[in-house]
Amino acid sequence: MEQRKWWQDGVVYQIYPRSFCDSNGDGYGDIPGIISKLDKLQDLGIDAIWLSPVYKSPQVDNGYDIADYKAIDPMFGTMEDFDNLLAEAKARGIRIIMDLVINHTSDQHEWFQKSRRREKGYEDYYIWSDKPNNWGGFFGGGAWDFDEVRGQYYLHLFAKEQPDLNWRNPKIMEEVQEILRFWLDKGVAGFRCDVINIIWKNDLENGVPSPILAGLKHYHSTPGCHAILRRLRRDVLDKYDAYTVGETVFVNEQQGRELCEPHRKELDEIFSFEHMETEQIGVKWFKHSFKPEKFFRSIAKWQHALTWNANYFENHDQPRSVSRFGDDGEYHNKSAKMLATMLLTLKGTPYIYEGQEIGMTNFDFTSMDELQDVESHNIYGIAKKLPLSEAYRWKMIKTSSRDNARQGVQWDSSPNGGFTSGTPWLAVNRNYETINYAAQELDPDSILNYYKAMLRFRRENEVLRRGGFNERLIKGNVFVYEREYEGKKLTVLLNFSAKAEKVPFKGRQAFGNYEKKEFVGILAPWEGAIIEEG
Ligand code: ISL
Numbered sequence: 001m002e003q004r005k006w007w008q009d010g011v012v013y014q015i016y017p018r019s020f021c022d023s024n025g026d027g028y029g030d031i032p033g034i035i036s037k038l039d040k041l042q043d044l045g046i047d048a049i050w051l052s053p054v055y056k057s058p059q060v061d062n063g064y065d066i067a068d069y070k071a072i073d074p075m076f077g078t079m080e081d082f083d084n085l086l087a088e089a090k091a092r093g094i095r096i097i098m099d100l101v102i103n104h105t106s107d108q109h110e111w112f113q114k115s116r117r118r119e120k121g122y123e124d125y126y127i128w129s130d131k132p133n134n135w136g137g138f139f140g141g142g143a144w145d146f147d148e149v150r151g152q153y154y155l156h157l158f159a160k161e162q163p164d165l166n167w168r169n170p171k172i173m174e175e176v177q178e179i180l181r182f183w184l185d186k187g188v189a190g191f192r193c194d195v196i197n198i199i200w201k202n203d204l205e206n207g208v209p210s211p212i213l214a215g216l217k218h219y220h221s222t223p224g225c226h227a228i229l230r231r232l233r234r235d236v237l238d239k240y241d242a243y244t245v246g247e248t249v250f251v252n253e254q255q256g257r258e259l260c261e262p263h264r265k266e267l268d269e270i271f272s273f274e275h276m277e278t279e280q281i282g283v284k285w286f287k288h289s290f291k292p293e294k295f296f297r298s299i300a301k302w303q304h305a306l307t308w309n310a311n312y313f314e315n316h317d318q319p320r321s322v323s324r325f326g327d328d329g330e331y332h333n334k335s336a337k338m339l340a341t342m343l344l345t346l347k348g349t350p351y352i353y354e355g356q357e358i359g360m361t362n363f364d365f366t367s368m369d370e371l372q373d374v375e376s377h378n379i380y381g382i383a384k385k386l387p388l389s390e391a392y393r394w395k396m397i398k399t400s401s402r403d404n405a406r407q408g409v410q411w412d413s414s415p416n417g418g419f420t421s422g423t424p425w426l427a428v429n430r431n432y433e434t435i436n437y438a439a440q441e442l443d444p445d446s447i448l449n450y451y452k453a454m455l456r457f458r459r460e461n462e463v464l465r466r467g468g469f470n471e472r473l474i475k476g477n478v479f480v481y482e483r484e485y486e487g488k489k490l491t492v493l494l495n496f497s498a499k500a501e502k503v504p505f506k507g508r509q510a511f512g513n514y515e516k517k518e519f520v521g522i523l524a525p526w527e528g529a530i531i532e533e534g
Contacts, residue, residue, distance in 0.1 A: 006189075007243050007268065007349050008308065009465050010047030011455060012097065014353045016316040017054050017076050018062060019406050022420035029408070029419070031077035035088050037411075040437070044357060044448075045455035048095035050192045050245075052316055054082065058108050060161040061374055062316075062406075064099075064194060065106035069179045086187055095189035097243065102176050103199045104162040111175075112163055116150040124169045127155040127201065134206045135215030138195075140378040143215065157198065157219075159374050167200050167228060180236045190243030193267065197248040197259060200224030221248070221255045229259070229266035238265075245269040245310050245349075253305035261307060269310040269349060274298045276318060290325060292496040296471075296479040299346065303469040303481075309348030313339060314356050319404040323362035327526065331498055332359055332435075334526040337450045337513035338494055341528030344454050345483065345492045347469040352451070355409045358440050359447040362404040364430050368397070372426050376401040412438035450513065457511050457530075463490045478503060478523065491531050495523035507533040 021033030031054065041049070053063035056071040063073065072082050089096055105112060114122035132144030132153040144153045145160045155164045165172050180191070200222045207215030229246075237244060246267040248259055252274075260267040278294040302309060313321035322328050326335030336359035343350050365371060368380055376397055383393045403426060408419030410432035416424050417432030429435075440446035458464045467485035474480075477497035483490050490510060495501050501523040509519045512529035519531045 005241075005243070005268070006047065006095070009459075010095075010349060011045070011344070011458070012048045012050050012349060012351045013041060013044070013046040014050045014052065014315055014351055016052045016062075016354060016406060018425060019316075019408050019419075020354055021409060021411065022422065022424075025420060025422035026075075027420050027422045027425045028075050030075065031072070031081040031085050035081075035085050038088055038092055038094065041094065042092040044452055045459065046094065046352065048097055048189060049089065050097040050351070051099060053099045053101060058106055058161065060106070061159050064101050065104070065108075065159065065162045066101055067106040067108040068110075070182050083186065090187070096187075097190050097192055097245075098183050098188050099194060100180075100191040101194040102165065102172075103195045104156065104158060104164045107161045107163055116147050116154075118150065121171070124166055125172065126163045127166045127204070128152045129155070129204060133204055133215065134209060135218070136207075136210070136213045138213070139375045140382045155201075155204075157195075159378075164201075165199070167224065173228070173231065177232065177236050180232065180242075184236070184240040184242055188242075190237070190245075190268075193244055193246045195249055196229070196246040196267070197221045197225055197251060197255070200228060216250065220250060221259070226258065226264075226266060230264075233265055243268050245271060247271045249273060253301065256302070256306060269308055270306075271310050271312060271315075271351075272302055274302065276313075279324075292325075292477050292479070293474060295325065295496075296474045299479075300469075300471040300474065300481070303347050303471075306348075309346065310351060311343055311346045311348045312351040312353070313343055314353035314405060315351070316353070316405050317402045319399065319401070320360055320362045321356065322359045323404070325496065327498065328359075328361040331526045332361075333445070333447060334513055336447045338496070338526045338528035340447070340451055340454055341492065341511070341513060341530065342479070342494055344458050345464055345490075345530060347467065347483070353405065355405075357448055357451040358410065358435060358437055360407075360410060360435060361429065361431060362398070363401070363407055365398075365403070365427070368394075370427055371397070371401060371403045373402045373406070376403060410436040412436050454511065461490070462486075463488050472505070473503065477501065480505060489533065491533050493519070493523055493527070493529045493531065495525065495527045498525040500524055505531065505533060507531040 018029045020029040021037055022029050023032040054072055054076045055066045056068035056073045057063045057065050072079050086096055111125045115125045135143040137143040138158050143157050146153050156162050157164055198219050201219040202222050244267045248270040251272050256270055256272050260270045275298040278298050279290040321339050322336045326339050407426055408424050408428040411418035413433045413436055416428045417436055419428050440448035463483050463485040467483035470482045472480040472482055478501050479494045481492050506521050507519055509516050510530045514524050514527050519529050
């Protein structure tokens with residue numbers, strides 16, 4: 001039997017460094033800031049940190065535009081700080097997972113600078129063409145821009161400052177392998193692979209015209225991408241027993257399986273998106289209506305689809321889960337705990353996003369001037385050209401903007417939530433006086449203490465870590481499922497509403513966000529309960 005891997009029992013915590021903790025008062029979170037909070041993360045009970053990009057970058061897309069893969073951006077600190085982080089984390093039993101962005105680089109990367117000048121050896125590092133095709137970009141608008149220096153167009157599926165690498169050039173494979181080895185030699189545990197299922201372009205033909213992402217079929221989950229993943233794993237990753245989780249956009253179950261089923265020897269896990277898009281009708285920005293039942297069905301389907309799931313309700317690209325799936329008003333505490341109960345009892349590796357463990361909410365900005373996200377500004381610009389009311393445009397941004405999850409972590413009730421002593425790069429949410437880490441540490445009934453207890457319960461419970469998944473009831477706002485391991489069973493009951501719900505299940509309560517010994521068949525508002533039936 002294959003040996004069990006750490007990530008099959010572990011829990012990962014995502015840090016978005018610029019928003020986590022600022023140690024030097026410049027308004028941006030940094031690596032020494034992360035180090036200063038490691039004791040808290042250890043106490044929370046996590047096993048690994050996924051670090052969003054800390055590499056040298058002009059920060060057009062907050063670090064997802066990399067100018068040097070082997071250097072730390074001065075905004076975050078130095079390589080020495082990084083090495084310290086690795087050592088300090090290790091001393092606390094915490095692994096570090098790096099973000100690997102290899103679909104594109106920054107236009108400031110020396111490869112691009114050389115390529116645009118047609119320097120020998122670098123001519124084909126990017127995707128150049130005399131004639132752009134009709135593909136659309138992920139941040140809205142077209143996917144090609146003209147470069148004056150080279151006199152040709154280049155492909156960029158994201159911002160125009162993020163040119164796509166040309167994986168047909170074998171040099172790119174060599175360069176990336178060297179980058180992987182550089183970080184693995186330092187001792188990182190693996191990589192979260194950014195938009196990994198779109199890195200290989202089958203061809204550059206026009207796509208079927210579409211208002212969003214025309215051309216997707218020409219580069220989505222291609223055989224070329226599978227071949228790259230297998231190579232990276234065989235040549236490098238397996239030699240270090242490294243872990244990979246792929247951010248795989250728009251995958252269906254079959255595509256998901258092909259990317260991460262163990263025998264494929266490609267990725268270990270994937271982040272699928274379907275459950276995060278269940279409230280979208282057409283384009284997500286145009287309507288926000290959350291139907292729990294659709295969400296539950298999607299989760300259940302994916303629990304069955306894959307041998308091992310990477311479970312998440314939040315990240316740096318998504319609105320806050322308590323505002324989106326829960327209730328960030330009257331039932332803030334209960335609904336955040338209910339969501340924690342779900343996240344930590346599904347089959348797979350749970351991912352907690354910074355601030356989720358204290359129930360941080362969506363932003364409270366009142367105008368576009370307060371937002372920074374390049375995607376939000378692009379989309380707002382496009383929406384301005386459409387016949388929509390201003391109120392509608394704003395609602396669209398408010399419900400979808402990635403800045404919802406990018407406000408500074410609320411550490412205490414001091415100015416700016418203790419995130420920075422200076423001026424934060426993005427305003428901290430005004431609710432920091434009521435929602436913050438320090439207050440929740442002291443309150444036995446807090447969301448934070450619930451996370452801690454729940455993580456302990458999970459760690460001590462083989463059924464939750466190893467068991468199979470089976471849905472028992474999906475109806476309206478209620479989701480009931482069972483986990484089973486070697487004959488032992490736990491049933492998880494969740495109520496996604498403020499209305500009490502009757503359910504045909506009873507038993508001894510093992511854990512839950514309402515204190516009780518017996519569960520008698522009624523779910524209270526936003527209740528999450530784990531029971532042994534009988
Ligand atoms: O966030 C999105 C919608 O709000 C997605 O379209 C997102 O752009 C997509 O999931 C890819 O995300 C990743 O790559 C981007 C980067 O901006 C994101 O932060 C990253 O998670 C480009 O590198």
